[in-house]
Every structure is written in C-alpha cells, then in structure tokens.
Amino acid sequence: xxxxxxxxxxxxxxxxxxxxxxxxxxxxxxxxxxxxxxxxxxxxxxxxxxxxxxxxxxxxxxxxxxxxxxxxxxxxxxxxxxxxxxxxxxxxxxxxxxxxxxxxxxxxxxxxxxxxxxxxxxxxxxxxxxxxxxxxxxxxxxxxxxxxxxxxxxxxxxxxxxxxxxxxxxxxxxxxxxxxxxxxxxxxxxxxxxxxxxxxxxxxxxxxxxxxxxxxxxxxxxxxxxxxxxxxxxxxxxxxxxxxxxxxxxxxxxxxxxxxxxxxxxxxxxxxxxxxxxxxxxxxxxxxxxxxxxxxxxxxxxxxxxxxxxxxxxxxxx
Amino acid sequence: xxxxxxxxxxxxxxxxxxxxxxxxxxxxxxxxxxxxxxxxxxxxxxxxxxxxxxxxxxxxxxxxxxxxxxxxxxxxxxxxxxxxxxxxxxxxxxxxxxxxxxxxxxxxxxxxxxxxxxxxxxxxxxxxxxxxxxxxxxxxxxxxxxxxxxxxxxxxxxxxxxxxxxxxxxxxxxxxxxxxxxxxxxxxxxxxxxxxxxxxxxxxxxxxxxxxxxxxxxxxxxxxxxxxxxxxxxxxxxxxxxxxxxxxxxxxxxxxxxxxxxxxxxxxxxxxxxxxxxxxxxxxxxxxxxxxxxxxxxxxxxxxxxxxxxxxxxxxxxxxxxxxxxxxxxxxxxxxxxxxxxxx
Numbered sequence: 001x002x003x004x005x006x007x008x009x010x011x012x013x014x015x016x017x018x019x020x021x022x023x024x025x026x027x028x029x030x031x032x033x034x035x036x037x038x039x040x041x042x043x044x045x046x047x048x049x050x051x052x053x054x055x056x057x058x059x060x061x062x063x064x065x066x067x068x069x070x071x072x073x074x075x076x077x078x079x080x081x082x083x084x085x086x087x088x089x090x091x092x093x094x095x096x097x098x099x100x101x102x103x104x105x106x107x108x109x110x111x112x113x114x115x116x117x118x119x120x121x122x123x124x125x126x127x128x129x130x131x132x133x134x135x136x137x138x139x140x141x142x143x144x145x146x147x148x149x150x151x152x153x154x155x156x157x158x159x160x161x162x163x164x165x166x167x168x169x170x171x172x173x174x175x176x177x178x179x180x181x182x183x184x185x186x187x188x189x190x191x192x193x194x195x196x197x198x199x200x201x202x203x204x205x206x207x208x209x210x211x212x213x214x215x216x217x218x219x220x221x222x223x224x225x226x227x228x229x230x231x232x233x234x235x236x237x238x239x240x241x242x243x244x245x246x247x248x249x250x251x252x253x254x255x256x257x258x259x260x261x262x263x264x265x266x267x268x269x270x271x272x273x274x275x276x277x278x279x280x281x282x283x284x285x286x287x288x289x290x291x292x293x294x295x296x297x298x299x300x301x302x303x304x305x306x307x308x309x310x311x312x313x314x315x316x317x318x
Numbered sequence: 319x320x321x322x323x324x325x326x327x328x329x330x331x332x333x334x335x336x337x338x339x340x341x342x343x344x345x346x347x348x349x350x351x352x353x354x355x356x357x358x359x360x361x362x363x364x365x366x367x368x369x370x371x372x373x374x375x376x377x378x379x380x381x382x383x384x385x386x387x388x389x390x391x392x393x394x395x396x397x398x399x400x401x402x403x404x405x406x407x408x409x410x411x412x413x414x415x416x417x418x419x420x421x422x423x424x425x426x427x428x429x430x431x432x433x434x435x436x437x438x439x440x441x442x443x444x445x446x447x448x449x450x451x452x453x454x455x456x457x458x459x460x461x462x463x464x465x466x467x468x469x470x471x472x473x474x475x476x477x478x479x480x481x482x483x484x485x486x487x488x489x490x491x492x493x494x495x496x497x498x499x500x501x502x503x504x505x506x507x508x509x510x511x512x513x514x515x516x517x518x519x520x521x522x523x524x525x526x527x528x529x530x531x532x533x534x535x536x537x538x539x540x541x542x543x544x545x546x547x548x549x550x551x552x553x554x555x556x557x558x559x560x561x562x563x564x565x566x567x568x569x570x571x572x573x574x575x576x577x578x579x580x581x582x583x584x585x586x587x588x589x590x591x592x593x594x595x596x597x598x599x600x601x602x603x604x605x606x607x608x609x610x611x612x613x614x615x616x617x618x619x620x621x622x623x624x625x626x627x628x629x630x631x632x633x634x635x636x637x638x639x640x641x642x643x644x645x646x647x648x649x650x651x652x653x654x655x656x657x658x659x660x661x662x
Contacts, residue, residue, distance in 0.1 A: 151637065286490045
C-alpha cells in the first residue's frame with residue numbers, strides 16, 4: 001500500500017508511476033493469464049449460457065410438459081410448435097433438452113465432487129504417511145485403473161440398477177438411477193486425481209514449513225488439510241474441471257447403452273438411446289442432444305486448459 | 319533387468335487377485351441368471367433348484383470364488399440335492415484355463431464364446447490403431463513444424479472438438495451423411511450395420527467396406543489426443559541442441575525431421591500406445607453396439623444384460639491381464655529404446 005501512496009506523490013511524473021506501479025497480486029496475475037487464453041474465455045461464457053439454458057429454461061417450460069407424451073404427433077420433424085421436433089412417444093425434444101441438461105450438468109458436478117473428495121483423501125493419506133498405507137492404497141488405485149472405466153461403469157450400473165428408490169427433492173421426482181450414476185462415476189474416476197495429489201504431497205511434505213508446523217506440534221490433520229492441501233489446489237482444480245467433462249461423457253455413454261438414467265427422467269445421454277434405430281428417418285432425435293453434449297464438453301475442456309495455464313504455469317501441457 | 323521383470327510379475331499377482339475378488343463380488347448381485355433360462359416358460363421351482371445346484375450357485379460366495387479360481391475337481395459336489403456331496407467336480411478353474419461354462423450359450427465354454435469374437439474385435443481395433451498412429455504422427459509433425467500458423471490453429475480446434483465428442487455422436491453423424499444421405503442422393507453409400515451383407519457373404523471386400531465407418535469413428539476420437547501429444551513432444555525435441563547440430567551440419571531438412579527428431583519424439587509415443595493397446599482387446603463397446611459389429615464389446619453388453627458371469631468375468635480378466643502385460647512390455651521397450659533409462 002505504501003508503494004501506491006509514494007508513486008502518486010512522486011514528482012517525476014508518469015514514467016516513474018509506471019515503474020513503481022503496485023505489483024499485481026497473485027489473483028490478478030492468474031486472472032490476466034486466464035483472460036489471455038481466448039478459447040478458455042469462450043469456453044467459460046458458453047458454459048454460463050448452457051447453464052442459463054438448462055436452469056433458466058425451467059422457468060419457461062414445465063417439467064410436466066417435458067414428460068408429456070402424445071403419441072399422435074410422435075417423430076414429427078422440427079416445427080414452430082416443437083422447434084427441436086418430437087421423440088418416439090411424442091415428447092417435445094426442446095423441453096427435454098432443458099430438463100435433461102439440468103440432470104446431465106448436475107451429474108457432472110456432483111460426480112466430480114465425489115471424485116475429488118475420494119481422490120484427495122486417498123492421495124493425501126498415501127502421500128503423507130507413505131510406507132505400508134501408501135502401498136496398500138496405491139495397489140488399490142492401480143486395481144481400479146487396470147480395468148477400462150467404461151467396463152467398470154457398466155458392471156457397477158448393472159449391480160446397482162433398481163436398488164435405489166426414487167427420491168423427491170426441490171418438489172421434483174428424481175429417478176433413483178440418477179443417484180446411482182453419480183455415485184458410480186464418482187467411484188470409478190478418482191484414481192488419476194489420487195495419483196496427482198499423492199505426487200504433490202510427496203514433494204511438498206519435504207518442505208521446511210511442514211517441518212516447522214510439525215515442530216510446533218500442529219496436529220496431523222491440520223498439517224495435511226491446512227498446510228499441505230492448499231498448496232496442491234491448482235492441479236486439483238484443473239483436474240476437477242476436466243473431470244466434469246469426463247463425467248458428462250461417461251453419463252452419456254452408459255445412458256446411451258441403456259444402463260444409465262432411466263426414463264422418464266431425461267438426460268442428454270439417454271435421449272440418444274435408441275436414436276440410431278431412426279437414423280434414416282429422424283435426425284432431430286440425436287442431433288440436438290448430441291450437439292449440446294459436444295458443446296458442453298468442449299467448453300469445459302477449453303476452460304480447463306485455460307485454468308491450467310493460468311493457475312499452474314509450470315505444468316503447461318504441450 | 320531380469321530381476322525387474324520378475325519383481326513386476328510378482329507384484330501383478332496380488333493386483334490381479336484383488337481385481338478378480340472385487341469383480342466377483344460385484345457379479346453376485348447383478349440379477350438372476352436363471353430367469354431367462356427357461357425361454358418363454360417360467361422356470362419351474364424344481365428345475366430352478368436343480369439348475370442352481372448344477373451351476374454351483376447354491377454354494378456360499380467364497381466357495382464359488384474358489385471353484386471359479388482353481389476349479390472343483392479336487393473335491394466332491396452335491397448334484398442330486400440329497401445333501402451328500404458325492405459327485406466329483408469337473409471344473410478346472412480359471413488358473414488352468416477353464417473360464418467356466420457360458421450361461422447364455424448353454425454348454426459352450428466361456429473361453430470359446432470369447433475366443434469366437436476376439437478376431438472381429440482385433441480386426442476393427444488394430445486397423446483403427448494403425449490409422450491413428452500413422453495419421454497422428456503426420457498431423458503432429460505437420461502442426462509442430464508450422465506452430466501457430468493458420469493450419470496449426472485449425473488442427474488444434476478440430477482436435478479439441480474430436481477430443482470432446484462422444485464416439486456415438488461422430489458415429490451417428492457419419493452414418494447420417496455417408497449412409498442415409500448418400501443413399502438418398504443416389505451415390506454409392508456405406509453400410510451402417512454388421513460385418514458383411516448376408517446376401518453377398520463374408521468376403522474380405524465386404525468386411526472392408528463395412529469397416530470404414532466404425533474404424534473412422536474410433537480413429538477420429540483418438541486421433542485428436544494422439545496428434546496433440548506428438549505435436550508437443552516434437553516441439554520439445556525440435557528445440558534440442560542435437561537438432562541444431564544436425565541442421566548446421568547440412569543434413570537435409572527431411573532427414574533431420576524424420577530421422578533425428580521423430581526417433582527421439584517417438585519415445586513418449588511408445589508409452590501411450592502401449593497403455594492403449596490392451597484397451598483394444600475390450601473393443602469399443604459403444605462403437606460395436608452402434609454398428610452392430612459382432613466383437614467382444616458387444617458380447618460384453620449382451621451377456622452383461624443376461625448375467626452371464628463366466629463370460630463377463632472372462633472378458634474382464636483377459637483385459638486386466640492384458641493391461642498388466644502391456645505395461646510391462648512398454649517399460650521394457652522404453653528401456654531398450656532409451657539407453658539412459660535403467661530399472662533397478
């Protein structure tokens with residue numbers, strides 16, 4: 001603050017002013033690096049628009065309308081009344097992309113929350129304590145990594161199918177399968193994050209401030225969560241952002257295969273289920289939900305890429 | 319090196335054991351495999367009991383696991399339901415190559431069921447992987463040499479889109495353009511489903527013709543990531559001193575790129591190819607489903623929906639073993655290609 005006062009009082013005019021401008025804070029630097037990444041800004045804005053589309057659209061059309069079936073007008077092509085056309089039982093596809101978007105985006109966000117919590121816990125414990133605990137946790141991580149995620153997701157989706165009852169929240173009914181999908185995506189995608197967190201912990205715990213904290217008797221949980229974890233936030237935020245894209249794609253894959261979220265609850269993924277049977281008659285069945293998935297995932301990937309450059313300039317990916 | 323390999327193999331054993339236990343437990347709660355066995359008619363209660371006994375499903379789960387793992391020919395099982403185990407078991411267990419008997423294809427060994435589909439999957443996936451590697455190297459080198467040019471930016475944008483696209487979307491789009499609309503416009507159109515036209519028969523030309531769309535879909539999705547990666551490693555290598563030396567010695571530009579640079583840039587590529595190869599074994603579940611390709615991915619889906627535990631476990635364990643084996647091969651290849659790396 002003193003610098004600011006001095007520079008404004010300086011008699012040498014604008015030139016020194018420039019030289020002695022207050023140094024940018026870390027946050028300003030990060031923000032500046034982020035804004036320089038044009039595609040990331042584009043991704044961020046598109047993402048906000050998509051959220052407005054999915055959640056704001058709910059004020060215009062009701063959920064009942066999105067589930068309203070009228071077989072008389074099944075598979076009608078896009079028109080003024082139904083801008084995106086109707087599906088195989090005559091539901092309005094525009095309304096369903098709005099409500100499906102809510103579920104798809106929520107699944108992405110909550111699954112990543114679970115992924116992040118599990119990943120941080122396992123990575124932090126393994127990295128901080130090391131030794132036997134580390135070996136056990138890392139073998140377990142390898143075991144999960146060893147099976148391609150799509151197979152694991154399908155097996156777990158089948159395992160939990162129909163075991164969770166429907167729930168009511170915010171005055172709406174959610175199919176129990178939504179919970180199942182969120183949980184299984186969260187439970188199968190943490191290994192990469194856990195490895196990142198473990199690697200960060202391994203290097204950071206050797207620092208002197210950790211030794212100092214230990215010397216003054218700080219509790220272990222305080223050292224792990226209060227001292228080391230904040231220093232690993234950058235890669236975690238980047239990984240979590242990209243994780244949302246991955247979770248939305250995973251949901252789309254399992255729902256596409258019919259093992260995901262069950263109708264009438266719409267998601268972008270399950271709207272595409274069976275659409276390939278109508279490939280030569282009704283392109284609107286798959287085009288609109290598909291485009292929304294691509295747009296969302298693309299925006300998140302751009303955003304994640306920009307965040308990586310901004311938050312963690314050292315680990316700049318090629 | 320030999321000691322390293324032996325240690326890695328020894329480490330893999332508990333890993334595979336852990337995987338098999340977790341998967342086996344997951345398998346137990348997937349539904350009733352007997353439900354669809356009677357065909358249209360309901361399975362009678364007596365039949366159900368008899369089938370449960372014959373399939374060994376009456377045993378506690380740990381016994382089922384042991385029978386699956388090491389077989390039951392060392393003990394006697396109760397087949398007639400009198401409570402006395404007096405029939406010698408005949409299963410050999412997965413460790414001796416007996417994957418059990420498929421519940422869906424009654425009487426067929428699970429391994430046989432999987433084995434029948436494996437060539438189809440490998441045909442599809444190896445062609446795709448070949449195209450991915452060749453094209454990603456070309457694209458990666460091209461955009462690395464013209465960094466920040468318009469072409470590079472276009473390639474970057476397209477790779478991001480490809481990377482963000484679910485495979486079924488690109489599959490549906492290409493089907494719509496090259497099959498549906500080409501047919502409509504009277505152009506030669508590509509087939510959408512199956513491996514060959516039943517009226518023509520399974521000729522190599524037919525299979526090739528049917529492979530175009532699925533291979534393109536798989537390749538398009540993965541090309542993006544690969545070519546970005548190669549672009550990155552190429553950019554790094556091109557900045558090295560030995561490249562400058564080679565250039566200043568007057569070696570032709572093409573030789574510098576393809577011999578001096580690519581050889582060094584290909585080291586990290588070995589890693590990602592090695593880690594991706596075992597996944598080819600499982601096939602592209604979604605792609606095989608859309609294009610009705612009779613491969614292992616579709617086998618997995620079909621048999622998962624009917625709780626065919628021996629086949630599902632077989633596929634998953636084959637993939638797990640393949641992942642472990644290919645990781646090891648990748649490490650060895652890497653050390654062989656790059657003498658700086660030493661495993662202790």
